[in-house]
Amino acid sequence: MSATANTPESLQDRYAPNNMCFGCGPANEKGLRLKSRVEGDELVADFVPEEHHQAFAGMLNGGITGALLDCHSNWAAAHHLMQVRGEEAPPCTVTADFHVKLKRPTPLGPMRLRARVVETEGDRVIVEATLEAGGKITATCKGTFVAVKEGHPAYHRW
Incomplete structure (x- = not known):
């Protein structure tokens, strides 16, 4: 498993244990199985x-x-939309756009991702994120993510 053990329950494990997403799906044995948690x-x-x-x-x-x-x-x-709406589970969201800046090569080894919401308008949320490795930020990201409605292929994917 690629995530660090002995961490609090991830959002993915709690809300989407059957998700098959390559990047974050707990059920995808060949995926990255990213484990995001609130800090x-x-x-x-x-x-x-x-x-x-x-x-x-x-x-x-x-x-x-x-x-x-x-x-x-x-x-x-x-997670942000779930919190501001007072819901018990997060809405299914999809990426509308995201822009990654690769600032320097990222060495293999332990790394940490950090993300924070910088703007919200209705169902649209803008997030900024970083990837840190070897004590340095090696990549940054800014993206727009949208909660989908019934009829969208990602609706109820969690």
Whole structure:
């Protein structure tokens, strides 16, 4: 398993245990299985990549970086909407856009993702996120995530 053990229950495990998403689905045995948890006003996740996640010797693939930031940011948006609406479960949200900046190569080894909501308008949430490895921010992300309605393929995916 790629996530760090002995952490509080993740949002994915609590609200979407059957989710098959490559980045964050607990039920996807071949996926990244990202585990996001609330820490203060941020969503955080610790991740340890495996050898097959590298782009070149000892460095994380940029697509994997994007998948981690996308999924983690999406969960930050879903959790935020659940909180502001006073609901018991997060709405299903999807990515409308996300922009990743790869600031430097990300070394394989323990890394931490952080995400926070910076703007909300109705069903749309803008999130900023970072990926930290080796004591440095190696990538940033800003994205828009939208709660979907009945009829959308992602509706009730949790």
